[in-house]
Amino acid sequence: VGPGDDCAVVDVPGRRLLLTTDALVEGVHFRLTWMTPEQIGRKAYLVNASDIAAMGGQPRYVLVSVTAPGRYAGRDLMRLNRAISAAARATGARVVGGNLTRGRTLSVTLTLIGDSPAHPVLRAGARAGDVLFVTGVLGQAARGLRQLRRDAGARGVAVERFRRPPCRLPAGALLARERIASAMIDVSDGLLQDLGHICTASGVGARIELASLPRAGDPMLALTGGEDYELLYAVPPHRLARLHALRGRLGCPMTRIGEIVPRAQGVRAIDARGRPVPVARAGFDHFAQRGPA
């Protein structure tokens, strides 16, 4: 599997590895007034670990590449690096290398190398009739981001959720090991957009029931807000019993939110009466717009 899934999968004799890289950039993903160095470091790790989780893998090695402005204190850099190491250790991985460059804005790029399960869960395995589930709660990080943009001193669970993404590694690993999920992705750019990736890769459509979304606010944010880092996965009907038997071991809540349909029906959200819900914009694309920060 090359570019285009959550991670690249490479086979080396006797081992299958997952590779993924992602960056947190000041002014794009965060402002320095919003997060401590510890929070930036931890989040930089967790957003990468989320890609490993979405394949059902286990992070092992971390490479850290930091660009920092001269005004960013050495002590803050140390706090940032320590937080990355601590977050890695907490999930069974370790930092094995990195580099530091001077630049105009703080940018933290991590590369994770992980162990793949025997059958990594790709985006491409969903079939019409599969049931769609999502872990945790959607839209909260986007709400926290909205609050921080209005007031850098904002507080509350939404802000905390923006600062600290969930870690769904145990859930992802279980869903892969038990071969429950036919397709899986982490929700980083908004539910509809990431669901779109599964549908494109699998050649299917999907129907989301708006009323069923696990959310703590604006249903539109649950559909299109980014940075949830929850797992979205499809489960074939004959694996549903196994899923329900194991759900207590996922380590997090899960919610049935819709189903996979034939491609001709497209990807859409419907309200409680079955009417299509108009969606203003299809997910958060860091590149297509100015970015949140």
Next chain:
Amino acid sequence: VGPGDDCAVVDVPGRRLLLTTDALVEGVHFRLTWMTPEQIGRKAYLVNASDIAAMGGQPRYVLVSVTAPGRYAGRDLMRLNRAISAAARATGARVVGGNLTRGRTLSVTLTLIGDSPAHPVLRAGARAGDVLFVTGVLGQAARGLRQLRRDAGARGVAVERFRRPPCRLPAGALLARERIASAMIDVSDGLLQDLGHICTASGVGARIELASLPRAGDPMLALTGGEDYELLYAVPPHRLARLHALRGRLGCPMTRIGEIVPRAQGVRAIDARGRPVPVARAGFDHFAQRGPA
């Protein structure tokens, strides 16, 4: 081997891997008026491959993380990515993943995963009495950088050398496989600074003969100018005959430039009459100063 050598070395059952990451940042390492997207992409790959070469390894997989401003055209991004892929393919590696983020300046961070030789050449193996060699020519890239800073339209071999680092993978692999080098590093921050890394890691000193440096200009640039991406390596006396027998297979010139001495003698350069050469600054440190661009 963890952080602190050219690459991290990780053992997976049946295979030893090298991991390295490095970034090229606009305004720090280059200006957009100095290099085409193809040149930026190729250089981003070659500076990372240089770290693999310095361990004697072979690059296999590449992850690409690009931050680009909105004004950077999609066509230029495609040219950049194609150049990275082409440079990787030319050395037996392939791009397996990546991501794109919007940001204020262009920044290209690559992670390379490579195969390690059975005995990767570390920085820590040099012993007093070992002879020091360097591949290629020193100081030319720094001279090209100087010319570009004065005139973005500058031309000539020095400028070309700044834009296109050498690829010393065959030389590094041979020196490792034949167990000729006791310690090795790539010269990225200037000869004296990188020699200092070998000496610190090995607990030794070194003496460089200024007159012997393979250079094409200011001897100070050969000592302290950065971005050469040549290999600096130490060879024990009993391996010198083997080195000379194989030198035709290195794929590049090599020059004897000094020797490893006991730690108490420090790291210094001497002129043709054996007098110590005062050095203004010990190498190019991207972080300690404003940066070249």
